[in-house]
Amino acid sequence: AAKNDGRNCKRYFTLAMQDKIQKRLSLSHELRSAIENNEFWIAYQPIIDLNSGLIQKAESLLRWEHPELGNVPPMEFIPIAEESGLISNIGDWAFEQVTLQTQLWLQTFPQDFQISINMSPAQFRGERTTHKHWLKHLKKLNLNSKNVAIEITEGLLMDMSNQVMAQLDSFDTAGIEISLDDFGTGYSSLSYLKKFHIDYLKIDLSFVKNLEADSDNMALCEAIIVLAHKLGLKVIAEGIETTKQRDLLIAVGCDYGQGYLFSKPLSAVDFEALVRENLNEP
Numbered sequence: 001a002a003k004n005d006g007r008n009c010k011r012y013f014t015l016a017m018q019d020k021i022q023k024r025l026s027l028s029h030e031l032r033s034a035i036e037n038n039e040f041w042i043a044y045q046p047i048i049d050l051n052s053g054l055i056q057k058a059e060s061l062l063r064w065e066h067p068e069l070g071n072v073p074p075m076e077f078i079p080i081a082e083e084s085g086l087i088s089n090i091g092d093w094a095f096e097q098v099t100l101q102t103q104l105w106l107q108t109f110p111q112d113f114q115i116s117i118n119m120s121p122a123q124f125r126g127e128r129t130t131h132k133h134w135l136k137h138l139k140k141l142n143l144n145s146k147n148v149a150i151e152i153t154e155g156l157l158m159d160m161s162n163q164v165m166a167q168l169d170s171f172d173t174a175g176i177e178i179s180l181d182d183f184g185t186g187y188s189s190l191s192y193l194k195k196f197h198i199d200y201l202k203i204d205l206s207f208v209k210n211l212e213a214d215s216d217n218m219a220l221c222e223a224i225i226v227l228a229h230k231l232g233l234k235v236i237a238e239g240i241e242t243t244k245q246r247d248l249l250i251a252v253g254c255d256y257g258q259g260y261l262f263s264k265p266l267s268a269v270d271f272e273a274l275v276r277e278n279l280n281e282p
């Protein structure tokens with residue numbers, strides 16, 4: 001009987017795997033038409049200056065509203081977009097949307113403002129040169145490049161190819177700020193912080209989680225902030241969910257905070273309303 005169970009189990013596992021592969025295949029097929037079918041939209045999550053309490057930045061986050069499945073999380077569709085090579089087109093679409101929106105907001109918000117956009121390593125590779133396209137687009141909009149930041153991950157910095165270096169350099173030369181996202185979760189060596197011009201370290205939310213009770217996480221956050229400041233970088237803490245976490249991070253000199261405590265990622269309309277509220281009562 002045990003043997004039979006084992007066999008059934010194995011068969012079930014294979015079916016589950018087949019199911020998963022099938023799902024990926026159909027998602028990758030549907031991703032192809034998602035732009036033209038208007039299924040993507042951009043969510044904006046505020047980034048708060050912890051000294052003033054003001055919303056000074058926002059991270060743009062891609063959302064896919066699938067006609068049957070509803071909201072498909074980026075963790076599911078971004079890897080598929082990367083593997084299928086669709087990420088370049090999707091990323092360009094997102095960049096155009098985000099920069100247009102930023103330009104509108106700069107005309108209506110009284111304070112200076114910066115929006116960041118996530119970039120996958122795949123957007124730095126291949127025939128296409130994303131940076132040329134993006135810089136040309138900024139010029140066309142007449143948008144100041146300091147109002148835009150890109151978020152990259154440590155994985156990209158392990159790829160020391162000339163192609164990657166040249167693109168990062170040209171973003172930097174153009175005045176676009178660079179954030180190192182999910183800091184502390186990758187395998188990169190700290191020497192990359194010297195080699196590349198990075199402006200912000202984003203402390204990964206896994207270090208912020210449980211900060212109240214976990215003294216190791218507290219030590220890590222404090223050490224990252226001290227290191228960043230010595231190197232002339234600013235720090236953004238991700239995933240702040242409680243006032244206690246916020247206060248502990250302020251106490252160790254963290255510059256900016258992002259997380260559900262302040263707001264979840266919002267539609268452009270809701271984000272704009274939140275900024276107006278924030279300005280009236282800082």
Ligand code: C2E
Pocket residue numbers: 045060061062073074075078091094117118119120151181182205238239240241258259260261265
């Ligand atoms: P990320 O860049 O590290 O984005 C932060 C993620 O943390 C977002 O998940 C955000 O919704 C979530 N988050 C923010 N505050 C909190 C909090 O207080 N608690 C918790 N538990 N989570 C919080 P999201 O939107 O699901 O995005 C996941 C990842 O997908 C992003 O991680 C990024 O790597 C990727 N991604 C999203 N949009 C884009 C895009 O336009 N282009 C590319 N290439 N990647 C993107």
Ligand code: MG
Pocket residue numbers: 059118151181
């Ligand atoms: Mg990010």
Ligand code: MG
Pocket residue numbers: 172175176177178197198199
């Ligand atoms: Mg710079």
Ligand code: MG
Pocket residue numbers: 181182202204205238
């Ligand atoms: Mg992150």
